[in-house]
Amino acid sequence: MKFRWTSVAWSIVYLLLLLSLSTPLLIITTLFMIIPAVVLFTTLNTRQFILHILPVLLIVGLITPVYILIAAYFLIPGLVMGRFYKKRASALSTLLAGTVTILGEFLLLLLLGTALFNFDLSNYVNDVLQMVNSPLSEFGTTSQIFTDMGFSSEQVRQISVLTVQMIPMTMIVTSFMIAVITHSIVRPILNSMDYAVPKLKPAREWRLPRSVIWYYLAGVLLQLLFSKPEGNFLLVISANLLPLLRIGFMIQAIGFFFFLAHERKWNKSVAFLLAVPVILLPSLRIIGIIDLVFPLRELVTKSKR
Missing domain, CATH: 1.10.1760 (Arp2/3 complex 21 kDa subunit ARPC3)
Known part of the structure; x- marks a missing residue:
C-alpha cells in the first residue's frame, strides 16, 4: 500500500x-x-x-x-x-x-x-447582544463610564439586525x-509525496473581470436608495455585496503591485512591502479600482519599452 x-x-x-x-x-x-x-x-x-x-x-x-x-x-x-x-x-x-x-x-x-x-437566528443574535448589554446598563445607573458604554434596547436591536444582514x-x-x-x-x-498538484496563478496575474465595477456601482446605488435597515432584501444584498467587492479590489491592487515589481525586475520583497499597506489601509483599494477601470498594466508595459 x-x-x-x-x-x-x-x-x-x-x-x-x-x-x-x-x-x-x-x-x-x-x-x-x-x-x-x-x-x-x-x-x-x-x-x-x-x-x-x-x-x-x-x-x-x-x-x-x-x-x-x-x-x-x-x-x-x-x-x-x-x-x-x-x-x-x-x-x-x-x-x-x-x-x-x-x-x-x-x-x-x-x-x-x-x-x-425552530432556531431563529435574528432572535438569537438579539438575545446575545441584550445579555451582553444588560450588565453595562445596570452598572450605568451608578457609573457615567458604563452609561457611555451601554446601549439602549433599540440600539441593540438595530445592531442585531445589521449583524444578521452581514452573516x-x-x-x-x-x-x-x-x-x-x-x-x-x-x-x-x-x-x-510525489503527487503533483496545480498551483494558483502567480499574484501578478490576479485580475477581476471589468464587469465587477458595475456590480459595485449597483451596490452603492442600492445602499443610497434604500436606507431602512430592517426587512429590506435589496439592502441586505448591498450590505453583503459591497464588502466582498472591496476585498476583491484589495486583491486587484495587490496583483497590480506584484505585476509592477515583475515588469520592473524588482525584488519580490518590494511587492510584499507595497502590498502590506493595502491590507492595513483598506482605502488603498482605490488602486485596484483604477487598475480595473483603466489599462494601468498596459501603460506599465508600454513605458517599459
Whole structure:
C-alpha cells in the first residue's frame, strides 16, 4: 500500500484534531480539520481510504458519539477537494469547489436548525447582544463610564439586525478562507509525496473581470436608495455585496503591485512591502479600482519599452 505509514500518521492526526474539539483549541484546529481527509482521499484509493477513516470514526464514536456527525461534516468538503486534486483540476477550481461545499454545509445547518429546532437566528443574535448589554446598563445607573458604554434596547436591536444582514458575507469569507488554508497546506504536502498538484496563478496575474465595477456601482446605488435597515432584501444584498467587492479590489491592487515589481525586475520583497499597506489601509483599494477601470498594466508595459 503506497504511503502506508504516512497515511497512518495522517489518520492519527485526523483523530487528534477531532478530539481537540473538546478543548479550547477547537477555535484553531477547526480551520485545519479538512486537511487530513483531503490528503488521505487524494493519495489512497477508495478502499484504502475507508480502511483508514473507519478506525478514526469508531474511536471518536466510542468517546463522544456526536463527534461522528462533526467528522462527517468535515469529511464532505475534504472528499470534494480531494476528488478535484485527483482529477488534476486547476487550483482555482479546487478552491471554488471547496468554498461552495463548505458554504452549502453552513446553509444546510442553518436550514435544519430552523426547520427541526425552530432556531431563529435574528432572535438569537438579539438575545446575545441584550445579555451582553444588560450588565453595562445596570452598572450605568451608578457609573457615567458604563452609561457611555451601554446601549439602549433599540440600539441593540438595530445592531442585531445589521449583524444578521452581514452573516451571508461572513459565511462566504469563512468558507473561502478555510478552503485557502486547506489548499495552501495540502499542496506542498502532496508535492512532497510525489503527487503533483496545480498551483494558483502567480499574484501578478490576479485580475477581476471589468464587469465587477458595475456590480459595485449597483451596490452603492442600492445602499443610497434604500436606507431602512430592517426587512429590506435589496439592502441586505448591498450590505453583503459591497464588502466582498472591496476585498476583491484589495486583491486587484495587490496583483497590480506584484505585476509592477515583475515588469520592473524588482525584488519580490518590494511587492510584499507595497502590498502590506493595502491590507492595513483598506482605502488603498482605490488602486485596484483604477487598475480595473483603466489599462494601468498596459501603460506599465508600454513605458517599459
